[in-house]
Amino acid sequence: MTYKINSLEEYHQVYKQSVEKPEEFWKEQAETFEWIQPFSKVLNWDFEKPEVKWFEDGVLNITQNCLDRHVLTQGDQTAILWEPNDPNQKAQHYSYTQLLEAVCQCANGLKDRGIKKGDRVILYMPMVPALAVAVLACARIGAIHSVVFAGFSAQALCDRVDDAQASMIICSDVNHRGAKVIAVKEVVDRAMDLGCNSVETVLVYKNSTQEVNWSDDVDVWWHDIVEGQSKTCTAEPMNAEDMLFILYTSGSTGKPKGVVHTCGGYMVYTCYSFKNVFQYRPGDVYWCTADIGWITGHSYILYGPLLAGATTMMFEGVPSFPDAGRFWAICEKHKVNQFYTAPTAIRALMANGDAWPAKYDLSNLKVLGSVGEPINAEAWHWYDKHVGKGQAPIVDTWWQTETGGILISPLPGITDTKPTFASYPMPGVQAVLVDSDGNELTENNVEGLLCIKYPWPSMIRTTYGDHERCRNVYFSVFKGKYFTGDGARRDEDGRIRVIGRVDDVINVSGHRMGTAEVENAINEHPNVIESAVVGYPHAIKGQGIYAYIISAGMSLNEAFKKEIISTVVREIGPIAKPDKIQFVEGLPKTRSGKIMRRILRKIAAGDGENLGDISTLLNPEVVQSVKEGALV
Ligand code: WTA
Numbered sequence: 001m002t003y004k005i006n007s008l009e010e011y012h013q014v015y016k017q018s019v020e021k022p023e024e025f026w027k028e029q030a031e032t033f034e035w036i037q038p039f040s041k042v043l044n045w046d047f048e049k050p051e052v053k054w055f056e057d058g059v060l061n062i063t064q065n066c067l068d069r070h071v072l073t074q075g076d077q078t079a080i081l082w083e084p085n086d087p088n089q090k091a092q093h094y095s096y097t098q099l100l101e102a103v104c105q106c107a108n109g110l111k112d113r114g115i116k117k118g119d120r121v122i123l124y125m126p127m128v129p130a131l132a133v134a135v136l137a138c139a140r141i142g143a144i145h146s147v148v149f150a151g152f153s154a155q156a157l158c159d160r161v162d163d164a165q166a167s168m169i170i171c172s173d174v175n176h177r178g179a180k181v182i183a184v185k186e187v188v189d190r191a192m193d194l195g196c197n198s199v200e201t202v203l204v205y206k207n208s209t210q211e212v213n214w215s216d217d218v219d220v221w222w223h224d225i226v227e228g229q230s231k232t233c234t235a236e237p238m239n240a241e242d243m244l245f246i247l248y249t250s251g252s253t254g255k256p257k258g259v260v261h262t263c264g265g266y267m268v269y270t271c272y273s274f275k276n277v278f279q280y281r282p283g284d285v286y287w288c289t290a291d292i293g294w295i296t297g298h299s300y301i302l303y304g305p306l307l308a309g310a311t312t313m314m315f316e317g318v319p320s321f322p323d324a325g326r327f328w329a330i331c332e333k334h335k336v337n338q339f340y341t342a343p344t345a346i347r348a349l350m351a352n353g354d355a356w357p358a359k360y361d362l363s364n365l366k367v368l369g370s371v372g373e374p375i376n377a378e379a380w381h382w383y384d385k386h387v388g389k390g391q392a393p394i395v396d397t398w399w400q401t402e403t404g405g406i407l408i409s410p411l412p413g414i415t416d417t418k419p420t421f422a423s424y425p426m427p428g429v430q431a432v433l434v435d436s437d438g439n440e441l442t443e444n445n446v447e448g449l450l451c452i453k454y455p456w457p458s459m460i461r462t463t464y465g466d467h468e469r470c471r472n473v474y475f476s477v478f479k480g481k482y483f484t485g486d487g488a489r490r491d492e493d494g495r496i497r498v499i500g501r502v503d504d505v506i507n508v509s510g511h512r513m514g515t516a517e518v519e520n521a522i523n524e525h526p527n528v529i530e531s532a533v534v535g536y537p538h539a540i541k542g543q544g545i546y547a548y549i550i551s552a553g554m555s556l557n558e559a560f561k562k563e564i565i566s567t568v569v570r571e572i573g574p575i576a577k578p579d580k581i582q583f584v585e586g587l588p589k590t591r592s593g594k595i596m597r598r599i600l601r602k603i604a605a606g607d608g609e610n611l612g613d614i615s616t617l618l619n620p621e622v623v624q625s626v627k628e629g630a631l632v
Contacts, residue, residue, distance in 0.1 A: 005276070008415050011424065018427040019454075025428055026054070026457060030268045033307075034069055035060050036237045039264070045455045047482065050475045053241050054265035054457045061235035062244060062267045063140045066306035067100040068235070078311045081285065082129050083330055085176040085317035091334070094129055096309075099136075102129075104233035106137035109226040113168065113201045117142030117236055120166040120246065124148050124157055124188060126175035127316045130205045130222065131292055132302055134170050139244060139263075142236035146246040146258065149293025150175055150182070152573040154190035156256075160248050161191065163258055164464060165198045170222075172207040178321035185212045192218070240264025246464045247295055249401040250514035251473055252485075252504035258464030259295075259401050265457030266299075266404050267307060273405040273426060274304030277395055278367050279412050284337040287313040288369070289327065289345065294511075295401040296371055299458075300340060304405070319345050324352035328360040328387075339387070340369030340397075342510035343379050347540045350382045357386045365392045367412045371399070372510030373542045374500055380419040398422035398498045400484060401512070402474065404458025407431060408496055423495040430454040433490055438478040441490075449502060450488040451481040504597065506535035506543050511575050513545070515597070518578070521571035522547060525564055527554040532587050532595045533578070536604035544579035546604040548587060548626065556583040580604070580631045586622035588614070599623065606632040 005011050018025040023042040030039065039058030045051065070079070075097035082092040094102070115121060121143050125131040131147075138145040146164050148157055161169065169191075175182040185204055192199065204212070205222040238244075244266055246258040280286055286305055290296035292314075305312035313334060319327050327349065331339060349356065368388050370380075375396055384394055393412035399405060407429045408422040415424055425431040433441045433448030441448045452459075459482065463470040477483040487502045501507065504515045515533040522531040529550040538544035547564070554560050561581045568576050588596040599611055608627040614620045 005411060005414055011411060011415050011427070014427045015425070019430060022428060022454060026268065029272050030055055030264070033060065033065050033267060039240060043455060047475050047480050050471055052455045052459060052461060054455070055240040058240040058264055059237045060240060060264060060267065061140065061238055062263055062303065063103060063136050064235045065267060066136065066303065067096060067103060070096045070309045071100050074309060077309070079306060080129055080132055081311055081313045081334060083313060083315045083334070085178065085321070087322060087326070087329070092129065099133070101231040102133045103136040103140055104231050105229040106133050106226050107140040107233040108229035110137055110143065110168070111141060112225055113203070113220065115141065115143050115168055119143045119168070120146060120164040121168045121170060122146050122148055122161050122164065122166040124150055124169060124171045124184065125205065126150060126172055126184070126207065127291060127314055128172070128205070128207060129314065132314065135292065135302060140233055140235055142238055142242065144243045144245055146248070147293050147298070148248065149291055150184060151575055153570055154187045154194060155571050156573055157187065158191040158194040158196055159255060161196045161199060164246055167198055168201045168203060169196070169199055170203045170205070172205045173212045174208045174210055176207070176316060178318045181208070189213055238263045241461070245298065247298065247401055250505060250512045250517055252514055253516050256514070256517065257466070257469060259460050260462045260464050261404050261458065262461050265459070266303070269405040269456060269458030270299045270304035271307035274300060275308050276411055276426065277397060277406050277409050278338045278340070278369065280305070280308055280310050280338060285311050285313060285334050286338040287315070287330070287334070287336045288340040289315060289319070290342070295404070299405050319349060324349060325356040325359055328357045328362060331362055331365065332360040335364040337364050338367040338369065339365055340371065342372040343370055343375040344373065344509040344541055346370070346375070346379045346383050350379060351540065354386050362387060362389065367395060368392045369395045369397055371397045373507045374498060375420060377419045393417050396420070396422045398496070402460040403456070404460070407452065407456065408498070418495055421491065421495045421497045425496070429456050431496065432481070433488060434478055434481070438481070444490055444494055445492050447487065447489045450484045450486045450498065451478055452484070453481045506545065508535070508543050508545060508575065509541045513576055517572065518545060518547070518568065518576050521568045521576065522549065522564055524571055525567045527552045527560070528564065530587060532597065532600055534597055534601045534604050536601070538579065545577070546580045546582070547578040548582050548584045548600060550585065550587065551583055582629055582631050584622070584626050584629065586619055588623050588626065589618045591616070591618050593618070600626070603627055603630050604632070
């Protein structure tokens with residue numbers, strides 16, 4: 001199912017076949033998996049509705065393909081290699097057999113608490129093996145998991161629980177991150193006070209010796225219901241189009257939406273892309289530094305690597321603890337072969353100097369990955385030179401929560417790499433650029449809006465509970481195409497460089513954030529009349545958050561700024577903290593009352609002298625004072 005491509009020429013050939021006969025192409029990939037009942041139909045689609053069904057009469061369970069299948073042939077091989085936050089604590093190895101047994105025990109525990117196929121379960125946990133076990137246990141019994149990044153606030157957690165109408169939350173007592181201990185159960189308790197009426201059980205994994213508040217009505221210890229369970233659990237037969245998980249992500253308007261992925265297509269695509277993009281070989285140790293709270297962790301810490309029978313590492317900590325050499329120390333210690341991280345981490349480590357990677361033996365690295373935001377040329381070259389020593393091709397992988405898997409990326413050692421270019425679409429992915437009227441730009445050397453014009457197996461099926469939103473956001477902007485929200489350039493040879501979002505989504509340290517979401521949080525402060533949030537270039541984070549705020553008679557001092565920041569932390573979490581806050585008397589608006597973000601973005605970027613024509617604004621006079629007060 002993989003490694004059929006050995007050169008750029010072969011890539012072009014395979015790509016051509018995949019476009020000419022897509023159903024044949026994907027059928028061949030899908031047949032390499034274990035199906036409880038094989039599929040007879042490959043694809044049924046209509047982007048207008050949208051409705052996309054892959055392998056629709058097939059029946060499977062993804063955990064059988066992640067675990068049972070490998071237990072038969074390589075049961076003793078390490079499936080998950082866990083590196084704890086504390087470097088003095090021992091790493092742990094979970095073999096495929098041990099992982100399957102742990103997943104079955106947890107699955108049986110969930111069943112005892114009444115969780116069944118179709119129920120939603122929220123996970124709010126640190127990067128410990130129990131998180132992987134819980135995710136897979138849900139999939140084992142057909143419960144729909146929704147992992148919420150454990151940095152989100154009680155309010156944000158509650159919003160997601162309520163939207164998903166989840167019947168269970170699985171959390172830990174505390175999380176360890178660097179030198180910090182985070183009282184996770186307390187956050188869950190607060191979320192329960194705010195809402196979460198659908199929740200019947202809070203399942204708590206003990207991760208410390210600390211005492212926690214306990215409510216006998218809902219709280220249950222993991223060890224009380226999981227340990228002692230049978231180590232076998234029949235995998236629930238799932239239709240290929242049954243939901244596997246919901247993952248909340250930000251859009252340009254409103255609250256985060258629940259992106260829905262289904263069992264069959266997601267399985268086929270994450271495995272296929274993992275094998276090809278990372279060129280994993282038996283015996284390799286693969287490490288993706290993402291958190292399982294994001295799509296990268298779902299597809300490329302858990303599902304993709306486990307489906308491929310790989311050894312995948314899970315790291316509990318942060319790159320800066322105990323010092324800026326931690327990533328490289330881990331690469332040396334575990335002889336990591338494929339390393340996958342985000343540009344923001346690379347830039348932060350680069351800022352600490354070349355001596356850190358130089359201290360460690362990084363000679364096992366064969367492939368370096370980048371994901372989540374555009375990688376700038378300087379970071380690309382540093383990564384190549386100081387981490388890969390010029391020997392490990394960089395795969396700049398472009399994709400989204402909605403795409404489920406990597407859609408554009410070099411194939412290491414096969415297609416070439418070019419700094420800042422995600423390069424060629426994967427075989428089977430019909431990526432196109434269009435102009436603002438939706439006309440396809442077929443020439444090379446053009447810039448346009450990135451769309452995908454044909455289904456791929458792991459694409460978004462709906463936004464949970466609101467199909468119309470899915471249609472509006474992704475499928476109605478350009479008729480007959482999936483619109484990514486990104487702008488891109490194609491070079492003279494057909495390589496694609498993704499420039500960034502063209503909508504009101506900003507990308508802060510690789511975390512996706514809707515400007516409207518941050519504004520709504522700021523507006524919760526009783527002394528804020530109106531706010532506007534834009535991204536601005538930030539040396540480490542890629543983009544920083546710049547907030548313009550109209551206040552209601554508060555003195556405009558640091559104390560007020562602090563209050564605004566804590567309001568945002570309360571509503572969303574620390575990842576959404578504004579980096580800069582400017583108090584303004586007015587916001588530039590169009591005659592129809594829409595905030596002119598283009599102008600605010602330029603001012604925030606220090607480009608206030610180049611605003612173009614502002615005479616059509618409703619209130620052109622405010623622009624001068626906004627410019628004068630700019631924090632640049
Ligand atoms: C951006 C993360 C440039 C892009 C997997 C996309 C990138 C958004 C790249 C999705 C890349 C991701 N080059 N930009 N290699 N990878 N992006 O849903 O703007 O958290 O739309 O998924 O990140 O973010 P998400």
